[in-house]
Amino acid sequence: MSTLDPSSPLVLDTRELGRRAGSMKKLEFTVAAPADLGVGLIAVPPGSEIEIDARLESVIDGVLVSGTALLTIAGECSRCLEPLSFDTEVDMQELFEYPATDSRGREIKNGSDDEEQPKLDDDLLDLEPVIRDAVLLALPLAPLCQPDCAGLCITCGENLNDHPEHAHEEVDPRWASLAQLLELEDE
Ligand SMILES: [Zn+2]
């Protein structure tokens, strides 16, 4: 029994490929984004469309998955905190190894070999972690609404993109008390 759910849209069946190195299958499909696809202020909105264009290739050690995922990334500008969203294409590549077998050719489910490398599970593979890794690599550390976003006024928080002329009258702190006195005299 596989631990993967074959009805999940991101679980792919590689049985058709057979285990003949060189056979290849192309897949194009659209899925709804799973939750938690991102970090902090920036993420793929859950339920938004992800267009997957993948290629499954049978190689000596397993099945090589490569391709692209076209998706939407949304979040907040790191300078002015306004909402932002953009479409981007991320590259996917992962080798899913055939599971280790014992001397009688039976699959060893929890083999002690390299845990890092994902394994085929009853000929199924899960694309979700591959997309997750690709998205994390593609997320900008400091997303910007526009490359030259002017950010917020450090004194009052005004959005400087909307008010490029915005400025405060600078008063030298040494003169501040004098200015106050002058104001009092004016009254
Ligand atoms: Zn901005």
Ligand SMILES: [Zn+2]
């Ligand atoms: Zn200001």
